Amino acid sequence: MSTFHLKVLTVDRVFFDGDVDRVVVRTTQGDIGILPRHVKYLAALGIGGLTIFSEGTSRMAAVAGGFVDVSSEGTVILARTCEWADEIDISRAREAEAQAKARLQQQLSEHEQDVASIKLKKAVNRIRIAEK
The missing domain is CATH 2.60.15.10 (F0F1 ATP synthase delta/epsilon subunit, N-terminal)
Structure with a gap:
């Protein structure tokens, strides 16, 4: 090949x-x-x-x-x-996911909402990849 x-x-x-x-x-x-x-x-x-x-x-x-x-x-x-x-620390990724979700529940500026949303996506991706 x-x-x-x-x-x-x-x-x-x-x-x-x-x-x-x-x-x-x-x-x-x-x-x-x-x-x-x-x-x-x-x-x-x-x-x-x-x-x-x-x-x-x-x-x-x-x-x-x-x-x-x-x-x-x-x-x-x-x-x-x-x-x-x-190499992914799943417990750290789960903690990041929880923090991002909590942050998204707060009253944030549009920029802060975008940052929290990206952090949540990254954490969820890391968990998904590590669990495959």
Whole structure:
């Protein structure tokens, strides 16, 4: 089977760097699957999953924000946050979910509502990814 090079970068580390069979990642427009020889593509990342398939195995991560850039040289994902499912602290994620829900029950400015809503989506995504 054909492979392509994938590099996933976050603000503080090289999250992944290697050859893969395929990738599925959440963009702001929905999930996209990337295979070898994919057409050039650039999209903003949403809050969702990143699944990397390589040598018959797959590994899942929670991702939030950033960009995916597919070119003939390979695929680069620049993520604001990205963490492997098995690295997620579920109790911390549940606490963040509860705090965001409580915050949304308060009288907030529109900006504060948006921030709390995004925090809730991130927490729920982290829990969903960790429990898969």
